[in-house]
Amino acid sequence: MKPWRLTLSKGLIMAYGMHAAMDTYIARPAEKEELESFHTEDYLNYLKTAKVVQPDDNWPKDFNLGGYDCPIFDGLLNYCSMYAGASIDAARKLCNGQAEIAINWSGGLHHAKKAEASGFCYVNDIVLAILQLLRYHSRVLYIDIDVHHGDGVEEAFWSSDRVMTLSIHKYDGMSFFPGTGDLNPTGPDSENNLGAHHAINVPLSDGIDDEQYIYMFKTVVGKCVEKFRPTAIVLQCGADSLAGDRLGRFNVQVQGHGSCVAFCKSLNLPLLLLGGGGYTPRNVARAWAHETSIAIGCDNYLNPVIPLHTPYREHFRHEALFPTLEQVLPEPRANRNSAKKIQDILSHITEQLRFVNAAPSVQSQAIPPDLTGMKQEVEDRLKEERDEINHVRIIREEALGVAMEF
Secondary structure, eight states: OOTHHHHHHHHHHHHTTGGGGSOOOOOOOOOHHHHTTTSOHHHHHHHHHOOOOOOOOSSOOGGGOSSSSSOOOTTHHHHHHHHHHHHHHHHHHHHTTSOSEEEETTOOOTTOBTTBOBTTBSSOHHHHHHHHHTTTOSOEEEEEOSSSOOHHHHHHTTTOSSEEEEEEEEOBTBTSTTOOOOSOOOSOSOTTSTTTTOEEEEEEOTTOBHHHHHHHHHHHHHHHHHHHOOSEEEEEOOGGGBTTOSSOOOBBOHHHHHHHHHHHHHTOSOEEEEOOOOSSHHHHHHHHHHHHHHHHTOGGGOOSBOOTTOTTGGGGSSSBSSOOHHHHOSSOOOOOOOHHHHHHHHHHHHHHHHTSOSOOOOOOOOOOOOHHHHHHHHHHHHHHHHHHHHHHHHHHHHHHTOOOOO
16 A cells, blocks of 8 residues: 555645644654554564565465565565554544544554554554553444455454454455455354454445445444444544445445544544555545545535645546546446345344343553653653743743843
């Protein structure tokens, strides 16, 4: 996943002036101890020391690195640490009440495993962020609207009743990556395992449209919230579920995708928005800019024409923020999701949720400060205090007529 899509997204968000309506932060790299809260030390050391090689899928690879899906490149661990640090800090902002909604569009890499890279994902920032949320929140609902199954996050919390994972994705057996995410299994087989029935999957076929997708999303999420009663939500907004994506095959449009964000926002729970897949950068930027506007409450005021001063405006092809299906698809795409299929999925999930135990109670406890993770925030606060002291000193000296020296 190339950073170019993030460049386009940031440019479009700033062209609309949305950055002025929210607090923005420079990401810090995650500390080694933070990464090790999920990933193994051996795996992280390999990410740091792996030699750059020409990608090749023809032989077994250490930690699944070195193929075309997960190539090795210079600064690999630094790159992973930056997007992971941003997701961790976004989760902390929710925990300490600095934000009701936090966003990291560079995050959402949901395929990475504990000691294995997978599907363009090296470090699973989602798992790291959820682990932060669990230090304060008793239950977290993870929702994934990437076109690919959120297998890495599901696997990480397979045996937990404090995290419910819900993935809405394309599934047609092993021919579509990662080949998992059918209605079954729904968690560990043993009813004695706390995670039983806590893995919810919505396997869809090609061509699903806005009407079906929004109906499915609102119905399933509503049922999960009612039964599981989460105290925080993490929404992975993979944009490869949009029509016109190079890998995805859905007919979901920008506004339909954004409706998922709007619905989660309406639940009035702490909400972490993360990026994910998306392989047609111009449409990724449209979606994430629109979803940023929903998060800050200005979506009804956006000009439907992309601003003239938007950087790289020519790369969007069409000037519309919300292009039609005809504009993004070279040819019509048949919807292979019948009304019966949708209802069968809903019936299965309704039955599955019937076996989810009442929301678990977690004993409230004082959470010790995370010194490594809070270091940057402390340094920033001290700098602000020094700047304020200097500002007051300068005003006083000017009032007294003291000569200024530079």
